[in-house]
Amino acid sequence: MNIIVCIKQVPDTTEIKIDPVKGTLIREGVPSIMNPDDKGGLELALRLKDQFGANVTVVSMGPPQADVIMREAFAMGADRAILLSDRKFAGSDTLATSYALAGLCKTLDYDLIIAGRQAIDGDTAQVGPEMAEHLGLPQVSYVCDAKKLDNGNLLVHKENEDSVQVLEVEGKCLLTVLASAFEARYMTVSGIVEAYNKEVEVWNADKVGYDESRLGLSGSPTKVFQSFPKAMKAPGEVHEVSEEEAVELIVNKLKEKHII
Amino acid sequence: MIRSFAENEVKPLAAEVDEQERFPMETVEKMAKLGIMGIPIPKQYGGQGGTVQMYIMAVEELSRVCATTGVIVSAHTSLCMAPILEHGTEEQKMKYLPKLASGEWIGAFGLTEPNAGTDAAMQQTTAVDAGDKWILNGTKIFITNASYANVFIVMAMTDKSKGTKGISAFIVEKGMPGFSIGKKELKMGIRGSATCELVFENCEVPKENLLGQLGKGFSIAMKTLDGGRIGIASQALGIAQGAMDETVKYTKERKQFGKAIAQFQNTQFQMADLKTKVEAARFLVRSAAWKKDNGIPYSADAAMAKLFAAETAMEVTTKAVQFHGGYGYTREYPVERMMRDAKITEIYEGTSEVQRMVIAGHLFK
Amino acid sequence: MELKDYKNVFVFAEQREGNIQSVAYELLGKARDLADTLGEKVVAMLLGCGIKDQAQKLIEFGADEVIVADCPELKDYLSEQYTQVVDQIIKERCPNIVLYGATTIGRDMAPRIASRLKTGLTADCTKLEVVSDEKSNGEPQFRQTRPAFGGNLMATIICPNTRPQMSTVRPGVMQKRQREEGRQGIVTNFVPKFDTSKFKVKLVETIKEDKAMVDIADAKILVSGGRGVQNKEGFDKLQALADVLGGQVSSSRAMVDNGVMPHERQVGQTGKTVRPNLYMACGISGAIQHLAGMEESDFIIAINKDKFAPIFSAADLGIVGDLHKIVPMLTERLKKEIEK
Numbered sequence: 001m002n003i004i005v006c007i008k009q010v011p012d013t014t015e016i017k018i019d020p021v022k023g024t025l026i027r028e029g030v031p032s033i034m035n036p037d038d039k040g041g042l043e044l045a046l047r048l049k050d051q052f053g054a055n056v057t058v059v060s061m062g063p064p065q066a067d068v069i070m071r072e073a074f075a076m077g078a079d080r081a082i083l084l085s086d087r088k089f090a091g092s093d094t095l096a097t098s099y100a101l102a103g104l105c106k107t108l109d110y111d112l113i114i115a116g117r118q119a120i121d122g123d124t125a126q127v128g129p130e131m132a133e134h135l136g137l138p139q140v141s142y143v144c145d146a147k148k149l150d151n152g153n154l155l156v157h158k159e160n161e162d163s164v165q166v167l168e169v170e171g172k173c174l175l176t177v178l179a180s181a182f183e184a185r186y187m188t189v190s191g192i193v194e195a196y197n198k199e200v201e202v203w204n205a206d207k208v209g210y211d212e213s214r215l216g217l218s219g220s221p222t223k224v225f226q227s228f229p230k231a232m233k234a235p236g237e238v239h240e241v242s243e244e245e246a247v248e249l250i251v252n253k254l255k256e257k258h259i260i
Numbered sequence: 261m262i263r264s265f266a267e268n269e270v271k272p273l274a275a276e277v278d279e280q281e282r283f284p285m286e287t288v289e290k291m292a293k294l295g296i297m298g299i300p301i302p303k304q305y306g307g308q309g310g311t312v313q314m315y316i317m318a319v320e321e322l323s324r325v326c327a328t329t330g331v332i333v334s335a336h337t338s339l340c341m342a343p344i345l346e347h348g349t350e351e352q353k354m355k356y357l358p359k360l361a362s363g364e365w366i367g368a369f370g371l372t373e374p375n376a377g378t379d380a381a382m383q384q385t386t387a388v389d390a391g392d393k394w395i396l397n398g399t400k401i402f403i404t405n406a407s408y409a410n411v412f413i414v415m416a417m418t419d420k421s422k423g424t425k426g427i428s429a430f431i432v433e434k435g436m437p438g439f440s441i442g443k444k445e446l447k448m449g450i451r452g453s454a455t456c457e458l459v460f461e462n463c464e465v466p467k468e469n470l471l472g473q474l475g476k477g478f479s480i481a482m483k484t485l486d487g488g489r490i491g492i493a494s495q496a497l498g499i500a501q502g503a504m505d506e507t508v509k510y511t512k513e514r515k516q517f518g519k520a521i522a523q524f525q526n527t528q529f530q531m532a533d534l535k536t537k538v539e540a541a542r543f544l545v546r547s548a549a550w551k552k553d554n555g556i557p558y559s560a561d562a563a564m565a566k567l568f569a570a571e572t573a574m575e576v577t578t579k580a581v582q583f584h585g586g587y588g589y590t591r592e593y594p595v596e597r598m599m600r601d602a603k604i605t606e607i608y609e610g611t612s613e614v615q616r617m618v619i620a621g622h623l624f625k
Numbered sequence: 626m627e628l629k630d631y632k633n634v635f636v637f638a639e640q641r642e643g644n645i646q647s648v649a650y651e652l653l654g655k656a657r658d659l660a661d662t663l664g665e666k667v668v669a670m671l672l673g674c675g676i677k678d679q680a681q682k683l684i685e686f687g688a689d690e691v692i693v694a695d696c697p698e699l700k701d702y703l704s705e706q707y708t709q710v711v712d713q714i715i716k717e718r719c720p721n722i723v724l725y726g727a728t729t730i731g732r733d734m735a736p737r738i739a740s741r742l743k744t745g746l747t748a749d750c751t752k753l754e755v756v757s758d759e760k761s762n763g764e765p766q767f768r769q770t771r772p773a774f775g776g777n778l779m780a781t782i783i784c785p786n787t788r789p790q791m792s793t794v795r796p797g798v799m800q801k802r803q804r805e806e807g808r809q810g811i812v813t814n815f816v817p818k819f820d821t822s823k824f825k826v827k828l829v830e831t832i833k834e835d836k837a838m839v840d841i842a843d844a845k846i847l848v849s850g851g852r853g854v855q856n857k858e859g860f861d862k863l864q865a866l867a868d869v870l871g872g873q874v875s876s877s878r879a880m881v882d883n884g885v886m887p888h889e890r891q892v893g894q895t896g897k898t899v900r901p902n903l904y905m906a907c908g909i910s911g912a913i914q915h916l917a918g919m920e921e922s923d924f925i926i927a928i929n930k931d932k933f934a935p936i937f938s939a940a941d942l943g944i945v946g947d948l949h950k951i952v953p954m955l956t957e958r959l960k961k962e963i964e965k
Contacts (some may be wrong), residue, residue: 012774075261098740111667121774124748125930126736129704133740139704141733155829160729161717162641165701166829173825174664187261189295189308189318221745221787225760225768227780236925238943240932246944247955250926251962253942258797259846259903513917592895592914 001054003045004105006115006128007038007073009066013120034069037116040179044146045114046077047182052148055079059104061089061097067200074195075187082108086204091217094122098130100215103208105135112154113174117142126174138173145180261320265294271325277452278328278597283408284452287329289622296333298321299342306358312487313549316494320545323498327601328452334451335404336360339609340367343413343429343484347472352431356411365589368409369488370400370432370458371481378614380415381424381478385460387416390468393428396460399442400610406456407441410434413484414458415477427477438463449600486559488609490552491589493545493565495569496573496605500538503573503580503598507531510584510593528581534576541569560622568613570605576580577602626719631788634660635720637711638669638683638691638943639730641702643676645683648726648796653687655753655799656724660689662755663765665721668692672710674700677812684810687802692718694815701828702730708737709816716741720789722767724753727793735793745784746791747771751798840888846872846903849892849919852879853908853929853948860885862949863907866956869963877909893918907948911936928952 011030034042038076045056057080058073070081092100105113113135119126125141127164132139145157146163158165159178187195205215213219239249254260269290276282280558291297299315301307315337321332336564341360344352359365376382397415403412412432419426432439442457472480508531511522521527548561581588588595606612634656638649649669656667671680673695680691694710711734715723723854724736727749739746752770757763767790770781784790787831841847848867850860860874867874876886878893892899894914904922909915911927913932919925920939927940930949937943944951 001827011774013777016774059864072261093745094736095739095743095745098736120787122748123773123775124736125732126739127738128750129733130740131661133708133737139706139825140735140826142729158729162833164832166832167703168827168829170825170827186265186294188293189299189310189314190303191295192261192314193309222747222782222784225783226779227778228789229778233814236937236939236941236943238937238940238945240945243946243950243954246928246946246951247958249942249944250951250955251958253924253926254903254959255962257903258800259924260959514913587913 001048001052001112002108002110003048003054003056004108004113005042005045005056005058005073005078006101006112006113006131007042007058007060007067007069008035008116008119009033009060009062010035010119010121011082032065032068034072035116035119035121036179037118037177039116040182041114041116041175041181041182042073042076042078042178043184044143044175044177045112046185047144048112048148049077057082057108057110059101059108061092061100064202070200071195071198072187074198074200075191076185077191081198082198083200083202084205085202086171088205088212088215091220092215093220094126095130095221096123096129096215096217096219099134099219100205100208100210101127102131102134103210104203107208111172113137113172114175115174117119117176118177125176127256128174130172135174138169138171139176140167140173141176143175143177145176146175146177170250261294262296262318263324263372265290265296266321266325266329268324270329274326274328274594275591275597277326278364279591280375281446281451283454284329284332287409287410287600288332288363288366290427291329291333292364293422297336297363297366298341298357298361300337301345301357301361303355303481305361307361311461312490312552313546316490316545316549318500319494320501323495324502327495327499328450330495331404331450331453331492332366334370334488334495336367336409338488338491339369339404339484340409340411340413342481342487343369343471343509344431346483347429347476347480348431349468351468351517352471356431358371358584361395365410366405366408368403368405368412369484370403370412370414372400372402373401374401378611380481381427383417385414385416385426386420387418387428387430387465389418390464394465394467394470395434395454396430396433396438396463396465398460400458402445402455402476404608406458407444407454407619412458413471414460415481416460418474418477422475424478425475427481428474429455429471429477429480430465431471432463432465436463436465447604449597449602449604485609487552488559489562489566489615490548490558492605492609493541493548493569496566497538497541497545499598499602499605500534500541500569500573500576503577503595504531504534504538506593506595506598507544507580507583510587521583530579530583534572534579537568537572538576541565541572544552544568560619563610563615563618566605566610567612570602573605628786628788631719631721631722633666633668633718633722634663635715635718635723635789636667636669636688637725637729637731637734638671638673638722639726640673640676641730643673643679645671645676645679645726646726646796647801648731648794649683650686650730650801651694651796651799652724652726652794653683654802655721657687657802659722659753659767661757665723666690668718668720670694670711670714672699672707677814680812681810684812685804685806685808688810690811690813692813692815694817696817698817698819701831702734703826703828704733704737705823705826706819707734708741709819709823710815711738712741713817714815715789723789723791725791725793727795728770729794735791739791740787742787744789744791745782746788746793747782747784748793750792750794751779753794767796806915841873841875841892842897842899844873844875844899845901845921846870846905847875847892847899847901847922848872848905848907848956849875849877849909850880850886850907851877851909851915853910854880854885855908857885859908859949862952862956866905866952866959869956870903871960872901872903877912877915906936906940907952909936910934917953
């Protein structure tokens with residue numbers, strides 16, 4: 001079985017701070033990590049590899065610095081790593097990104113593509129399903145369990161808000177998975193030693209061959225009109241009032257905040 | 261990788277391991293799976309083929325959250341596997357290293373005796389040649405990992421008349437006739453590491469378990485300790501870094517007189533000094549490890565690294581408790597444990613005084 | 626076809642087991658505002674099996690027209706089946722804007738459709754507006770605002786060159802309109818043409834989630850109790866409030882140490898760090914160890930008898946009073962609010 005896993009290098013958003021004066025993101029000193037859901041996806045691929053034997057190829061689109069997560073993937077157990085890196089991809093929205101990654105996948109031999117549900121820097125959850133459409137593959141998103149059946153099909157659990165759907169998928173498909181369902185293994189020491197002896201293949205756009213009007217900023221239907229920091233929290237208010245008034249205050253606040 | 265392992269698997273147990281004085285066997289098993297128990301051992305002996313630098317970074321990261329776990333790995337690697345790798349015969353290496361490096365077995369080292377601490381030359385344990393075997397008699401104390409170890413590197417006097425040149429090294433296995441583990445020490449810090457006596461009563465050790473040449477035991481022990489010191493220096497460095505991290509976090513959260521205590525200049529200046537010392541310790545430690553990796557003599561470097569890292573760890577942890585105030589003195593925060601753990605790094609594998617002797621010895625030779 | 630020929634604001638009216646989801650009505654409320662600004666119509670798409678009768682309810686919540694696709698293939702949500710139908714409707718009717726709920730259904734289907742139509746999609750919008758100003762050369766422009774970088778930054782997104790312009794919106798973000806009973810509208814029956822050769826995913830079964838195992842770190846609403854709650858009975862009051870709000874109960878260290886609450890519910894230094902949308906601290910004084918675990922919450926309400934309790938410095942809304950009286954009253958009041 002040949003499995004492709006899509007991974008992305010993201011800033012650890014829990015460490016991100018906003019410059020209170022300029023209102024911009026402070027990126028300095030923020031560690032870059034493999035996106036957690038993608039790591040869950042790699043874990044699923046490696047579990048399938050452990051059980052049935054598989055060739056696991058990780059693919060990513062990003063700057064050359066993303067080399068680090070590719071090596072991390074090697075150290076966890078991936079067999080091959082391809083990093084799509086080209087200025088032509090700069091400014092891609094989800095559609096342009098999915099087009100680029102799908103184009104790369106088309107040049108590879110695969111039975112299954114796994115992606116993370118969403119990346120913590122964008123939280124869109126769109127690249128996976130958009131790729132599946134470009135590739136004409138069936139998809140299952142929010143995957144919390146996946147098994148291979150004797151007939152070769154996959155039995156996949158999709159986690160919804162109130163239920164789990166058990167789905168049987170025939171043939172090639174694309175899954176997007178939840179990190180919480182696939183606790184990623186640690187890299188091993190020998191994996192780390194070997195990761196630096198393996199080659200991360202860096203591909204540019206020409207190597208894949210694209211309709212270039214669909215790449216990068218020009219290939220992105222959505223544009224960022226403006227960005228701004230989340231409004232700062234105003235200092236709180238404290239009231240010493242009757243119980244009835246207190247309830248009234250709370251209910252009004254909850255309504256104002258759309259919590260009820 | 262080691263950091264996330266340490267954060268997720270080791271840190272949650274640190275307080276409990278300390279509180280209950282419990283050897284974290286489950287952590288050792290997990291570390292074994294990941295290859296942490298055999299980092300700088302070549303692949304042909306079942307190790308991971310990593311470098312000393314990788315190994316000491318692992319000890320640092322583990323010690324950052326749990327000094328007990330750090331010393332388990334350090335004693336196992338530097339004091340047991342390293343002398344076998346460096347002084348053992350091919351047969352000894354093939355017999356012991358794969359099981360040790362895979363973490364199936366745990367290693368320990370026995371040099372210190374009730375009357376031979378810093379003055380290690382005063383060994384009273386004896387080994388007598390009985391034809392097809394060695395007969396060992398005596399007691400070793402303060403042995404890290406003792407009650408969980410399967411393999412021990414033990415120093416014993418084979419010829420008292422020759423002084424230090426009469427000391428030899430032996431590989432002793434758990435279960436050899438006449439060998440038993442004595443009482444467990446109740447300690448101030450690193451309370452999860454099993455520190456016990458080793459008792460030899462006509463203990464029979466096979467002939468082929470002599471490590472290195474006859475009479476070279478003291479030299480092997482000193483070389484082993486040179487390497488071990490880089491491990492302990494890393495442990496101290498990890499403790500210091502852990503206390504720094506906790507203090508930075510706490511002083512940013514804790515508000516007094518209307519502002520975070522991190523905003524007071526006293527906090528900032530003291531922390532800046534501590535940070536500088538921690539970084540300096542890190543460079544000493546890494547430099548010693550780099551030299552060992554590259555076959556450059558590192559004995560003085562290891563001593564300087566251990567001396568400085570240990571004293572830095574003690575200073576940082578003491579101040580960390582101070583910054584935490586009353587809370588720092590309670591077990592709700594880890595800094596009091598770190599302060600207790602830090603103290604031993606100034607004592608074992610050569611006290612700070614011994615390190616100064618080693619450094620001075622190189623200086624004035 | 627030119628961009629200006631794309632007209633009307635469409636809403637995907639999500640249903641599960643034949644029940645139209647609340648998010649559909651919320652989207653209709655927003656769609657109504659947008660359509661009124663644009664001078665266009667609101668059209669709901671209702672897909673399912675045996676759901677035709679519910680179209681009127683969508684009209685009463687703001688739709689001018691409901692397109693109903695009612696057939697056995699659409700009984701349960703499946704990506705390909707639903708994508709084919711919505712894609713066909715959009716291609717036939719050429720909407721200007723399409724809104725979906727940012728649910729496991731909407732977030733599964735909308736990107737698939739965006740990719741099929743080669744148009745833009747903006748996820749998890751918290752604000753949608755149509756603005757005509759100098760930046761849009763006086764033309765009405767659809768602006769979609771969403772959080773990025775873990776909520777640290779807000780970004781306003783536009784989709785200038787392709788249609789439809791599509792967004793997903795999380796449940797609870799937009800406001801429903803007051804239901805207008807007897808409101809008139811058109812119900813259009815849509816007969817899909819399925820390409821069944823693409824149906825590669827089969828639903829084996831649906832397992833209803835047992836939400837007994839909860840991780841307070843994932844909860845959107847936490848009702849948290851401290852020493853002031855006193856005992857198990859006190860926590861029952863908090864649980865009743867949490868149930869009404871659809872949240873979970875958490876605890877300070879004091880109530881874990883004395884055995885009233887289990888450790889996995891503890892917030893703070895030695896417990897969990899949480900950042901829910903709403904954190905209600907009841908009878909929690911707010912020791913630094915506790916604040917460290919919850920101060921990142923979006924909105925914090927504190928109820929405490931002691932007006933000098935440090936929790937009030939972290940709270941957005943502080944109430945000095947007796948939680949044992951206020952919490953049950955609030956629970957009753959909220960029950961009535963939600964029934965409305």
